[in-house]
Amino acid sequence: NMAEVEGRETAHAAFDKYRLVADWRLLLLVLFAPFGLVLLILRLFLSFQLFVIASILPKSSFVRRVALRGCSAVLGLFVTVDGVENRQDACNVVVCNHVSVMDHCALETILPTYQVPQLSLQTTVSWFWSGKRFGVSDRLEDVVDRTREYCQVEDVVPLLFFPESTSTNGRVTLLKFSSQAFELGVPVQPVAIATHRPSILPIAISTVDSSCLTDFLWCLFYPVTLCHIRILPVVEPLSGDTPANFAEQTQRVIADALELQISSLEIKDKLYVANEARGESQTRIDTRLAGMVQQVKEVLPHVPVDVIRRDLQRTCCVDTTVSNIVEGTIRFTPEPVPPAGRSSISPSPLKATVSDKRNCSSSGARSVSHHHLTFAERKKAFVEEARRRYLEKHGPSSDR
Numbered sequence: 001n002m003a004e005v006e007g008r009e010t011a012h013a014a015f016d017k018y019r020l021v022a023d024w025r026l027l028l029l030v031l032f033a034p035f036g037l038v039l040l041i042l043r044l045f046l047s048f049q050l051f052v053i054a055s056i057l058p059k060s061s062f063v064r065r066v067a068l069r070g071c072s073a074v075l076g077l078f079v080t081v082d083g084v085e086n087r088q089d090a091c092n093v094v095v096c097n098h099v100s101v102m103d104h105c106a107l108e109t110i111l112p113t114y115q116v117p118q119l120s121l122q123t124t125v126s127w128f129w130s131g132k133r134f135g136v137s138d139r140l141e142d143v144v145d146r147t148r149e150y151c152q153v154e155d156v157v158p159l160l161f162f163p164e165s166t167s168t169n170g171r172v173t174l175l176k177f178s179s180q181a182f183e184l185g186v187p188v189q190p191v192a193i194a195t196h197r198p199s200i201l202p203i204a205i206s207t208v209d210s211s212c213l214t215d216f217l218w219c220l221f222y223p224v225t226l227c228h229i230r231i232l233p234v235v236e237p238l239s240g241d242t243p244a245n246f247a248e249q250t251q252r253v254i255a256d257a258l259e260l261q262i263s264s265l266e267i268k269d270k271l272y273v274a275n276e277a278r279g280e281s282q283t284r285i286d287t288r289l290a291g292m293v294q295q296v297k298e299v300l301p302h303v304p305v306d307v308i309r310r311d312l313q314r315t316c317c318v319d320t321t322v323s324n325i326v327e328g329t330i331r332f333t334p335e336p337v338p339p340a341g342r343s344s345i346s347p348s349p350l351k352a353t354v355s356d357k358r359n360c361s362s363s364g365a366r367s368v369s370h371h372h373l374t375f376a377e378r379k380k381a382f383v384e385e386a387r388r389r390y391l392e393k394h395g396p397s398s399d400r
Contacts, residue, residue, distance in 0.1 A: 010261070011269045013172045017277040019210070019218070021202035029201050036221040043075050044218040048106075049143070050075065059112040059157045069109040076224050079106045084232035087111070088189065091234050092151040095181050096191040097254050098162040099170040100205045101215040103193055108229040111191075113160035116180070118145070148184045158189070163247060165314070166267045167206050170194060175269075177251045179243035190232040190250055191400040197225055209274035226255040232257055268313040292318050300325055302334040 014043050020026065052069040057064035072079060094101065095114050104115050150156065159179035168175060170193075195205055203222055206215045219225055235253055244273060248262075255262045289309065296308045304323055311321045311330055324330050366377045 009262055010062075010173055011273050013264050014168045014175070014263075014265060015208035015270055015273050016169045016204040016206065017208055017273070019204050019207050020205075022338070023202065025200065025202045028149060029203070031199060031273070032223075036223075039076070039223065040217065040221045046074050047069065047220070054108070057313045059114075065109055066111065068105075072105060072109055073218060076222060076225060077106060077219070079109050079227045079229060081110050081229045081231070084110075086189075086231045088187075088234050090154070091187050092153075092156055093181055093184060093186055093188045094158045094160045094191055095163055095177075095188045095250055096160065097170070097174055097193055097258065098164045098167045099193055099195045100219070100225075100227075102193070102200070102219055103162070103167075103224065104160065105375050106193065106195075106229060106306070107160065107191065110229055111158070112399045113158045115160045115162075124334040128203075144183055148186065151184055151186045154174045154333045163251075165199060166270055169204070170196075170258070170260075173263045173265065174251055174255045174258075176266050179247050182246040182250070185243075186239055187234050187236040189234050190230060190248055190257075192230040192254050193227065194258060195225065195227045196231075197222060200290040204210070208277055216237055220304060230257055266314070267316070269315045271313075281350055296321055296325075301337045305337050307332040 005102055020029070050068065053064065053067045053071060057067070069079065094107075094111065096107065097213070104113075107113060147159070151159065157183075163179075163181055164175040165178055166175070197203065197205065201222065203218060205219075205225070232253055235246075235250050238249075241249070251262050254341035289312060292310050292312050295306060297303070297305060300308075308321065308325075309332060311324055312318070315321050315324070325332075
């Protein structure tokens with residue numbers, strides 16, 4: 001219908017499919033390439049110094065912010081800011097739209113924060129900037145309670161959330177905000193980020209299927225990336241508001257500041273656009289998703305298929321979905337495991353636990369020779385490790 005067509009068109013417009021634009025400016029890019037490679041190499045070494053500064057100096061240090069701003073400029077990232085008067089120190093939750101891999105780096109030069117990894121986006125970038133975790137091995141309710149307690153403490157470093165869970169090109173629309181930051185029920189500080197590059201060299205900041213690493217390397221290659229940060233007034237939850245309503249209210253505030261649309265697009269829509277850009281049909285996409293569901297089902301046979309499929313549509317990654325299930329961040333009702341499935345795990349849950357404890361002592365040796373194992377051996381080791389972690393978390397009774 002018309003709504004689906006418009007949604008598809010918006011999804012295609014929200015992401016850049018290609019890194020380079022095929023026009024006369026490619027000639028300038030070819031001429032610049034030798035200088036860009038030199039910049040890339042030099043900036044790689046300088047980025048290590050940026051990492052050291054970010055790791056050693058205290059988060060709230062003024063010296064750290066000045067040093068990060070200087071290092072960011074050397075790396076080609078120039079940051080401007082307005083709306084500083086809207087910043088409220090008592091607000092410990094910062095919510096920001098996501099445009100590039102350098103968003104947190106740019107924000108660190110203005111407002112030090114701990115990034116809270118999204119359940120579907122746990123990248124090395126979050127680790128690089130000291131991502132804050134609140135007990136990923138606990139129940140989701142406990143994690144939310146612990147995070148809420150942290151946010152109610154005075155004089156702490158604010159938490160940073162990217163509720164879109166993935167980046168867009170920042171020109172058309174905001175993706176649907178996840179409710180992770182809004183389940184806390186505390187006021188949030190919206191921040192709008194607009195990132196662009198001079199049009200003389202046609203290199204997109206990110207593409208629909210690019211990785212954080214390739215986006216970072218292209219940023220080092222490009223002479224200048226301009227980032228404008230706008231701190232918006234604090235948004236408080238209304239009485240009786242659900243987390244979804246609170247998220248939509250904040251999404252609208254940021255969208256209005258950036259003059260963008262709001263949409264119900266999610267990370268799964270980005271996956272479909274990426275697959276179409278690679279020439280994959282919808283049937284092939286569904287087939288690949290079904291294969292990923294089967295892989296997770298083989299590892300965790302007690303988890304319902306619809307639960308696995310729903311999380312895979314968000315994460316697009318078998319490993320991340322298995323981790324989410326094993327760590328208890330996904331709520332579900334276990335389904336009975338056929339006798340054949342039980343026998344493939346172990347004669348009894350108690351024996352499985354004992355056997356897994358024995359295997360723990362040799363896990364380090366296995367990881368060293370991981371690349372020399374056959375596919376079947378790697379798969380078996382992965383299955384055993386996932387089940388061991390689940391048993392440690394929930395106990396043998398959870399499979400009954």
